[in-house]
Amino acid sequence: MEWKLEVVVVPVSDVDRAKLFYEEQVGFTVDHDxxxxxxxxxxxxxxxGSPCSIVVGKGVIDAPPGSVKGLQLVVPDIEKAHAELKARGVQVSPVQHFVAGGRVDGHGEAWNNFVFFNDPDGNGWAVQEVPSAVSVGSGNG
Known part of the structure; x- marks a missing residue:
């Protein structure tokens, strides 16, 4: 039996502000409102390109706004993703990698290139570059 993650609920304080942020700044598609x-x-x-969506809303989750951390997107090109987010007005970290459990500016080895951003409520996102030999969405990231 296959088990596929379909939706992750992200708690926000202002639904309209969150919708605009994710649609206009991050570039997500609005499936429905x-x-x-x-x-x-x-x-x-x-x-x-993602098979999994997020839901923001009112009356859909009891968690405090901004309490979700560690949401992760994967992309084939971290520099392109960084440039796109920055151009859209997202306050995004520089490209970073992990060394001894800490983040360091600059590129690392394969699988170790990230950028980070928060939504207006503080929900935390990581964007990870995947090696070109592995397709995005393959479950190997």
Whole structure:
């Protein structure tokens, strides 16, 4: 049996602000913006090429806004991803890699090139470059 991750709920304080950030600045596609009833709104957004989406909304999760850390995207070209995020106005870290558990500016070995950013509420994202021999979304990242 296959088990596929479909959606990750990201707690936010302002749904409209989060929707604009993820759509306009990060470049996610808005799949739907649905108001189920008073007090419940679900906005689903998907990163380009990803089989998994995020949901931001009102009345969909009890976690405090900004409490999700370690969300991770994978890309084939970290420099291109960094440039795109920066051009879209995202406050993104320089390209960094890990040495002895700490982050250091600059490129590392294969699988060890990242950029980091937070959404307006402080939910934390990492973007990791995958080696070109491994396809994005293969489950090997």
């Amino acid at each position: 649905t108001r189920l009833r008073d007090g419940i709104r679900v906005v689903q957004l998907t990163p380009p």
